[in-house]
Amino acid sequence: MLVAWFPDWPVVAAGAPPAGRVAVVHANRVLACSPAARDEGVRPGLRRREAQGRCPGLELLAHDPARDARAFEPVLVAVEALTPWVEVLRPGECAFPARGAARHHGGEPALATAVTAAVHTALGGPPPSCRVGIADGTFAAGLAARHQAIVPPGGSPGFLAPFPVATLERPDLADLLVRLGLRTLGDLAALPGAGLATRFGPEGSRAHRLAS
Numbered sequence: 001m002l003v004a005w006f007p008d009w010p011v012v013a014a015g016a017p018p019a020g021r022v023a024v025v026h027a028n029r030v031l032a033c034s035p036a037a038r039d040e041g042v043r044p045g046l047r048r049r050e051a052q053g054r055c056p057g058l059e060l061l062a063h064d065p066a067r068d069a070r071a072f073e074p075v076l077v078a079v080e081a082l083t084p085w086v087e088v089l090r091p092g093e094c095a096f097p098a099r100g101a102a103r104h105h106g107g108e109p110a111l112a113t114a115v116t117a118a119v120h121t122a123l124g125g126p127p128p129s130c131r132v133g134i135a136d137g138t139f140a141a142g143l144a145a146r147h148q149a150i151v152p153p154g155g156s157p158g159f160l161a162p163f164p165v166a167t168l169e170r171p172d173l174a175d176l177l178v179r180l181g182l183r184t185l186g187d188l189a190a191l192p193g194a195g196l197a198t199r200f201g202p203e204g205s206r207a208h209r210l211a212s
Helices: 009-013 035-039 048-054 065-080 099-105 108-123 138-146 156-160 171-179 185-189 193-200 202-211
Strands: 002-005 022-026 029-033 059-062 087-090 093-096 131-134
Touching: 002 108, 002 138, 009 022, 009 029, 009 065, 022 035, 022 048, 029 048, 048 059, 065 093, 065 108, 087 138, 093 138, 099 108, 108 131, 131 138, 138 156, 156 185, 171 202, 185 202, 193 202
Parallel strands: 022 059
Antiparallel strands: 002 093, 002 131, 022 029, 087 093
């Protein structure tokens, strides 16, 4: 799978200036922030007051999921010109099977370059950062995109192994796993899947499948 990911898409969708100190807020917490705000210590997850304390003059914008989705439409149109099998994971992130498209474009590195160029052209102006990753499975490809990596076929278990269990985005499960001494995806993948299913139910099965 190939995943194309735009960091802090809600800020991009809001049309914030590249050099502006901007944060998008939801439920009194920072959902996304601009690079300039990040340089001042603002991070997703911070409470509004703490973010303002770290970055005086921070511009706060309300989260608007509909705006995020509308702004992502040109990206989807651009990617669909390269392949028809595009899935939206969330506004700011999409995925598609890489194998056939890679053969057509001359290999996986060339495909990643083509995707980046296509979406930057579609968005126009100073293009926001687009990170592309390729790996076995959407979950692994999403993490590969965060690191702009192309993982060779069959290499996803080794690539995933060092990541903390928090990357599963299941905070309660991750907290329990850490208390049991399972700190990384590699630790989780090394256990029998049937045992995790018995102990944790469907969530345990899903976590083991992703880690593996």
